[in-house]
Amino acid sequence: PSPPRKKRLVLLGATGSIGTNTLRVLRAHPDKLELVGIAGHSNWAKLAAIATEFRVPHVGIFDDASFNTARAEISAFPAGTALHHGLDGLNALATLPDADVVLVAVVGTTGLAPALAALAAGKDLALASKEILVLAGKFVMAAAREHGAALLPVDSEHNAVFQCLAGHPGSAVRRIVLTASGGAFRDWPADQLARATPADALRHPNWSMGPKITVDSATLANKGLELMEAKWLFNLQPAQCQAVLHAQSIVHCLVEFFDGTMLAQLSPPSMTFPIQHALLHPERRAGVEPPLDLARLFSLDFRPVDESRFPLLRIAREAMEAGGVAPAVYNAANEIAVAAFLQGRIPFLAIPPVVEQSLGLISPADPVDLASVLAVDADARRIAAEQLRRYSL
Ligand code: NAD
Ligand code: MG
16 A cells, blocks of 8 residues: 655744754654745755755745845755745745645744735644734634634644643633743842843743743743733633743643643643644654653642733733734734843833833724734834833943
């Protein structure tokens, strides 16, 4: 009998942290997964190396200058490689006739149009980029329903909820609780936070990730964004989406059902676990890293989040309750504030008030279409940038 067909994957954001972990999963399961397209922002040499190793026929490069260099250096790519360029190139990759599933792991809002294009073409969408559901959850969920495409969550907490919900009707769920490590400042005395530097914020105790998301872990804005995503993915009310501090990052979620039972998902704090689950689903295979070792002592702690210490979690809840474009404003203003903090332009404790004031200045109307969401995203960035001046160092 002929061997079962492989799942054909397009990986947008192949050169990043999620991309690199995805390649580790692909190396372990070459009989199950095949890479048919990759894209990145500008690192063409790294894309050429990935294309060569995995014999990838389609490569996308967003940046103009890097695309031109790659075209001149085409001999670095496998013979016959099709090079794609810019946002059109990402959309072309996301809709390749040869692809079954598209993993969007591009940082920022650039992944939104390709994600929607993939769904419209009936591809399954594996989602790592947080911005996509926070900005356009309404449109993304509608597109998935309309085209019968599956949404496979890659972020560890959402992947965990997805696993715990298997076999349960949505109506059985009372609430979901996402775990937060507390980031770099979890155990800092509150009066020292005013002097926290970017280098301090980037020392994450458990996870190794890009700088923006690492700062978001220290403010809990990352958890705020994840609650916003969870609401869309699992069709919940804002009040049903909650967070708890869990220092070890071993339990990734708790799902509480109406009978009071909770299910949890446990795995070591590495993204290869949720990435492999999303890509092989519903099949289970040996993972690329060892599982938890119960022969060694470890403990699991949980404690409630102190919102006076982590105001961006409270602000996220309020933005979810306000609905409409408020989550998009939260996301955009936070991005501006975090970038300013990382450049040493504002103190750590200025990040939450910049976000809160920006939310106060934009009315959270329900977006009528994608263009109106993107317009709000741009407005929020401009307004947040104006707020920075009050706090500049
Ligand atoms: P990263 O900065 O390490 O990598 C980003 C990737 O996106 C790179 O490959 C880069 O080339 C690509 N990229 C950026 N702009 C692009 C553009 N305009 N066109 C094409 N490609 C572009 O980021 P990351 O940590 O891998 O995170 C990616 C996304 O996944 C983010 O939205 C993040 O919130 C989410 N996420 C990351 C983790 C993690 O463990 N790193 C966990 C959960 C969710
Ligand atoms: Mg996460």
